[in-house]
Amino acid sequence: MPCTRNLLSDRRIWSHPILTFKRGRKVKFFFEGREVEAYEGESIAAALYAIGVDIFSYSIKLKRPRGAFCMIGKCSSCFMKVDGIPNTRTCIEPVREGVKVERQKGLAEIPTNGGESDVEDEEVLETDVLVIGGGPAGLSAALATAKYGLKTVIVNEHFKLGGQLLKQTHKFFGSKDLFGGLRGFQIGEELSRKVMGNPNIKVLLQTVAYGIFRGGWVGLAGKNKLYRVKPKAVIVASGASENFLTFPGNDLPGVMGAGGAQTLMNEYGILPGDEVLTVGSGNVGLIVSYQLLQAGAKVKAIVEILPEIGGWFVHAAKVRRYGIPILTRHTLKAVWGRERVEGATIVQVDEKFRPIPGTEKDIECDLVLIAVGLTPDTRLFAQAGAVMRWVPEAGGPVPLRTRYLEVSIPGMYIAGDASGIEEATTAMLEGEIAGLSVVTKLAGPKAEVIERREKLLKFLWDEYRASPLMARAKAGKESVTVSEEEMEEIRKWNPPFVSFGVR
Amino acid sequence: MKVNILIVGGGISGLSIAYTLAKRGIKDILVVDANYIGSGSTGRCATGIRASFTSEEHVVLMKNSIELWKKLSQPEELGKYGLQFDQGGYVWIASKEESVELFKKLVNLHNSLGVPTRVVSPEELKELVPPIRADEAKAALHDPTAGKSYVFDTLHAYIKACKELGVRIMTFTPVRKLVAGGGKVKAAVTDKGSIEADTFIVAAGSGSKKLMESIGVDIPLKNLPRHIMITEAFKPAFKPLVIDWDAGGAPYIVQTKEGNFIIAREIEEEPEQPLGSVRIDFLPKVVSAMAKWFPWIKRIRVLRYWIGYYVTSPDHHPIYGPVDEYENIYLACGYSGHGYMLAPVTGKIITEWLLDGRPSIPQAERLTLRRFKEGRLIEEFAIVG
Ligand SMILES: Cc1cc2nc3c(=O)[nH]c(=O)nc-3n(C[C@H](O)[C@H](O)[C@H](O)COP(=O)(O)OP(=O)(O)OC[C@H]3O[C@@H](n4cnc5c(N)ncnc54)[C@H](O)[C@@H]3O)c2cc1C
Ligand SMILES: Cc1cc2nc3c(=O)[nH]c(=O)nc-3n(C[C@H](O)[C@H](O)[C@H](O)COP(=O)(O)OP(=O)(O)OC[C@H]3O[C@@H](n4cnc5c(N)ncnc54)[C@H](O)[C@@H]3O)c2cc1C
Ligand code: FES
Numbered sequence: 001m002p003c004t005r006n007l008l009s010d011r012r013i014w015s016h017p018i019l020t021f022k023r024g025r026k027v028k029f030f031f032e033g034r035e036v037e038a039y040e041g042e043s044i045a046a047a048l049y050a051i052g053v054d055i056f057s058y059s060i061k062l063k064r065p066r067g068a069f070c071m072i073g074k075c076s077s078c079f080m081k082v083d084g085i086p087n088t089r090t091c092i093e094p095v096r097e098g099v100k101v102e103r104q105k106g107l108a109e110i111p112t113n114g115g116e117s118d119v120e121d122e123e124v125l126e127t128d129v130l131v132i133g134g135g136p137a138g139l140s141a142a143l144a145t146a147k148y149g150l151k152t153v154i155v156n157e158h159f160k161l162g163g164q165l166l167k168q169t170h171k172f173f174g175s176k177d178l179f180g181g182l183r184g185f186q187i188g189e190e191l192s193r194k195v196m197g198n199p200n201i202k203v204l205l206q207t208v209a210y211g212i213f214r215g216g217w218v219g220l221a222g223k224n225k226l227y228r229v230k231p232k233a234v235i236v237a238s239g240a241s242e243n244f245l246t247f248p249g250n251d252l253p254g255v256m257g258a259g260g261a262q263t264l265m266n267e268y269g270i271l272p273g274d275e276v277l278t279v280g281s282g283n284v285g286l287i288v289s290y291q292l293l294q295a296g297a298k299v300k301a302i303v304e305i306l307p308e309i310g311g312w313f314v315h316a317a318k319v320r321r322y323g324i325p326i327l328t329r330h331t332l333k334a335v336w337g338r339e340r341v342e343g344a345t346i347v348q349v350d351e352k353f354r355p356i357p358g359t360e361k362d363i364e365c366d367l368v369l370i371a372v373g374l375t376p377d378t379r380l381f382a383q384a385g386a387v388m389r390w391v392p393e394a395g396g397p398v399p400l401r402t403r404y405l406e407v408s409i410p411g412m413y414i415a416g417d418a419s420g421i422e423e424a425t426t427a428m429l430e431g432e433i434a435g436l437s438v439v440t441k442l443a444g445p446k447a448e449v450i451e452r453r454e455k456l457l458k459f460l461w462d463e464y465r466a467s468p469l470m471a472r473a474k475a476g477k478e479s480v481t482v483s484e485e486e487m488e489e490i491r492k493w494n495p496p497f498v499s500f501g502v503r
Numbered sequence: 504m505k506v507n508i509l510i511v512g513g514g515i516s517g518l519s520i521a522y523t524l525a526k527r528g529i530k531d532i533l534v535v536d537a538n539y540i541g542s543g544s545t546g547r548c549a550t551g552i553r554a555s556f557t558s559e560e561h562v563v564l565m566k567n568s569i570e571l572w573k574k575l576s577q578p579e580e581l582g583k584y585g586l587q588f589d590q591g592g593y594v595w596i597a598s599k600e601e602s603v604e605l606f607k608k609l610v611n612l613h614n615s616l617g618v619p620t621r622v623v624s625p626e627e628l629k630e631l632v633p634p635i636r637a638d639e640a641k642a643a644l645h646d647p648t649a650g651k652s653y654v655f656d657t658l659h660a661y662i663k664a665c666k667e668l669g670v671r672i673m674t675f676t677p678v679r680k681l682v683a684g685g686g687k688v689k690a691a692v693t694d695k696g697s698i699e700a701d702t703f704i705v706a707a708g709s710g711s712k713k714l715m716e717s718i719g720v721d722i723p724l725k726n727l728p729r730h731i732m733i734t735e736a737f738k739p740a741f742k743p744l745v746i747d748w749d750a751g752g753a754p755y756i757v758q759t760k761e762g763n764f765i766i767a768r769e770i771e772e773e774p775e776q777p778l779g780s781v782r783i784d785f786l787p788k789v790v791s792a793m794a795k796w797f798p799w800i801k802r803i804r805v806l807r808y809w810i811g812y813y814v815t816s817p818d819h820h821p822i823y824g825p826v827d828e829y830e831n832i833y834l835a836c837g838y839s840g841h842g843y844m845l846a847p848v849t850g851k852i853i854t855e856w857l858l859d860g861r862p863s864i865p866q867a868e869r870l871t872l873r874r875f876k877e878g879r880l881i882e883e884f885a886i887v888g
Pocket of ligand 3: 045068069070071072073074075076077078079089090091092
């Protein structure tokens with residue numbers, strides 16, 4: 001049965017086999033003039049989804065209903081007017097008492113009414129190190145630089161630290177050093193606590209690093225305030241965004257990124273849908289399907305265009321055990337529904353990935369999960385003029401870097417998903433390595449630091465990535481890792497317009 | 504390879520010349536560009552179009568160009584491929600008494616050359632630009648014939664029409680140098696081989712000077728970096744391009760048909776700075792300048808900020824037409840920030856030079872390279888978008 005819902009229904013999950021959701025105090029806010037309830041700590045988008053809002057905006061030209069897709073600030077389908085400010089990404093805007101939220105029908109009017117007076121003057125921040133991104137990579141990097149006395153500023157676009165760890169409910173493998181035995185979100189909380197408590201680290205939440213400028217300046221934009229920073233080194237750990245697919249109906253509310261669904265379900269305890277079709281059988285597609293099952297949804301099928309399943313055997317076996325069919329050589333043809341997904345048509349493909357007419361099958365569902373991979377967020381590197389290369393195994397265009405994670409812009413470092421898609425453990429390892437490289441550069445080579453860095457590098461390359469399961473990611477990263485000498489040569493041919501620190 | 508006419512530069516100038524020549528039945532035209540079409544100044548410009556200049560040459564050329572923009576935007580010409588000319592006007596705001604006096608003089612000049620500008624009151628300014636805070640304005644100069652067009656639509660339309668008329672376009676093919684002998688240019692050397700041609704046209708924007716140096720012709724051009732940004736989109740708020748005449752750097756703002764605001768101003772710069780070398784002080788400078796008139800601007804987000812070159816000649820007028828040293832090469836460059844609006848008339852002028860021996864607009868003949876040797880520079884002091 002297609003699922004229709006009334007506003008003010010409750011999609012929050014109140015009982016779950018393995019998770020309990022800590023919810024903040026109740027707050028009241030206004031959605032299109034109506035008073036509604038939420039829990040502190042939720043994003044506006046999550047709070048609205050929880051009470052049955054599917055449509056977050058209407059498209060600019062054709063006024064088509066649009067739902068939220070990524071839930072982490074990367075896709076702009078959740079733009080709403082918040083306290084008079086149009087085009088606010090409600091998925092990374094915290095809900096708060098009395099906030100007024102309205103949907104936009106097409107383009108918004110210019111915000112002529114008030115508000116301008118509370119924009120503060122630009123402030124110059126003094127710091128040794130700037131870390132961009134507060135996910136596992138950025139947090140680990142900041143802890144490493146701060147440990148050796150470097151003044152560190154960490155900026156995060158989201159209102160919470162932790163990045164994608166916050167949606168990861170599985171227990172991590174490995175030693176205690178690598179947080180083995182803890183669940184992802186617990187690791188995120190632990191790292192955040194350490195960072196918040198470190199006197200050498202200044203944390204700026206809801207602040208985006210918007211550009212790298214002549215003279216080594218970095219621009220930061222907070223809610224009502226601009227900063228400019230001239231750090232001696234900058235570490236960019238900006239993560240990744242989810243890929244999208246083109247098919248009729250792909251903008252219908254209910255077509256959601258698998259990561260977006262994870263955010264709702266695992267971070268906020270909100271059920272993203274009742275009847276689900278998952279597109280893509282990589283690890284993310286498999287894991288999220290399983291998690292949806294745990295949370296009480298019915299997963300109707302997982303479709304995969306390739307002849308074989310993309311993800312690891314363990315994960316595939318688990319969803320199969322629960323009777324979810326994984327249909328290889330199948331793709332999504334279209335999604336239908338009026339104001340929300342009511343069903344999807346899937347179709348078999350031939351060896352050249354062309355749909356085979358006559359093999360279409362309709363599946364009724366209210367959620368279509370798109371789990372077709374991630375693309376590294378390397379925009380700051382591209383803008384700064386770093387030399388990049390398109391690497392399919394890394395998920396897209398990524399900068400060349402040394403083993404110590406410095407890119408062709410001197411003093412600019414990379415870590416985590418931005419450097420090529422992997423997962424949280426490698427993000428933490430890369431973050432610390434980048435941090436220690438900055439320490440070595442700014443505070444001089446210390447035996448202890450070099451030793452620790454070598455140990456991490458050895459573990460990362462020779463043990464962790466040696467697993468056959470990591471072969472593809474490893475090949476990707478290898479292809480963009482160059483020696484120090486090669487990097488000097490690259491810089492000669494591509495003279496950077498900007499650099500950080502003394503050289 | 505050998506062609507009839509080789510045009511170096513696939514910006515709006517090169518395309519307009521190719522289109523106009525082809526429309527007059529000329530065959531075997533090749534346009535080469537070092538990069539992609541529009542990758543030079545064209546794709547980076549603010550798309551303002553106006554005739555309210557302060558030299559006779561500019562006013563007359565621009566008036567002609569505006570007539571051509573109107574014609575081009577008709578469905579039977581390039582309108583069918585999406586080219587638009589949106590005659591929303593220009594307003595120049597004066598906040599000083601002496602500027603109002605200057606405006607009055609300019610209006611007399613414009614009117615005498617047939618451009619119907621006039622000085623308007625702050626109240627009229629507010630009517631033309633409703634979301635403005637006009638209290639500090641003393642008066643404004645309104646040019647109702649001015650307007651804007653949309654660069655990507657324009658380029659797309661030119662490309663389609665050119666191809667339809669048989670013009671060939673080669674991208675990602677830098678011309679490394681020209682080769683000449685016996686008073687004639689022989690060939691353009693590229694990585695894909697030499698291209699011979701009967702006639703060469705240099706419409707290579709910021710690359711023109713270097714190209715001409717390769718055959719020993721010095722053209723006095725400087726590439727001045729100009730900074731510009733675009734904001735997120737909103738419902739149409741006002742039509743004219745608005746310039747603050749009395750603020751440093753003459754900041755201006757214009758809303759595109761998609762609803763985004765393009766905002767720019769001049770900041771002090773050294774020539775030839777690399778195009779990627781963006782400056783953090785530009786954004787607050789341009790925003791605070793505009794916030795004086797549009798306080799809400801502080802509340803909207805910047806989407807992109809970039810640099811483009813104003814390819815500038817000593818008298819801020821274009822360099823058109825033949826050179827003394829060689830009989831088969833023509834220049835179309837050095838627009839000093841106004842080459843987008845000029846493009847249709849540029850096409851007409853160069854085409855006439857080639858096919859009729861001289862342009863039908865006499866003022867164009869004063870704009871050859873020779874003027875610098877002979878010291879006949881032209882004066883212009885309203886150099887903004
Ligand atoms: C949607 C999604 C789901 C995932 N799910 C899993 C999973 O279930 N299991 C798994 O093992 N791995 C998963 N991953 C893979 C991922 O490799 C890691 O989990 C890890 O979170 C990556 O860490 P990171 O620090 O590089 O990036 P992130 O954790 O993404 O953190 C980046 C942070 O930087 C901020 N940011 C970005 N740009 C800027 C800027 N310009 N200014 C300020 N802040 C900025 C972002 O808001 C974000 O908070 C997922 C990745 C994504 C994108
Ligand atoms: C910020 C800014 C705002 C502006 N605003 C306006 C405005 O509002 N109104 C207006 O009229 N004008 C404006 N201009 C000016 C306008 O952009 C230019 O005058 C116009 O685009 C020039 O067009 P063009 O075709 O001559 O040059 P370009 O667009 O620069 O094209 C030249 C082409 O030649 C190619 N080239 C160069 N060297 C070689 C070579 N050796 N071999 C092969 N190809 C080569 C380049 O790749 C380039 O594509 C503005 C400019 C800037 C930077
Ligand atoms: S930006 Fe909010 S859902 Fe993607």
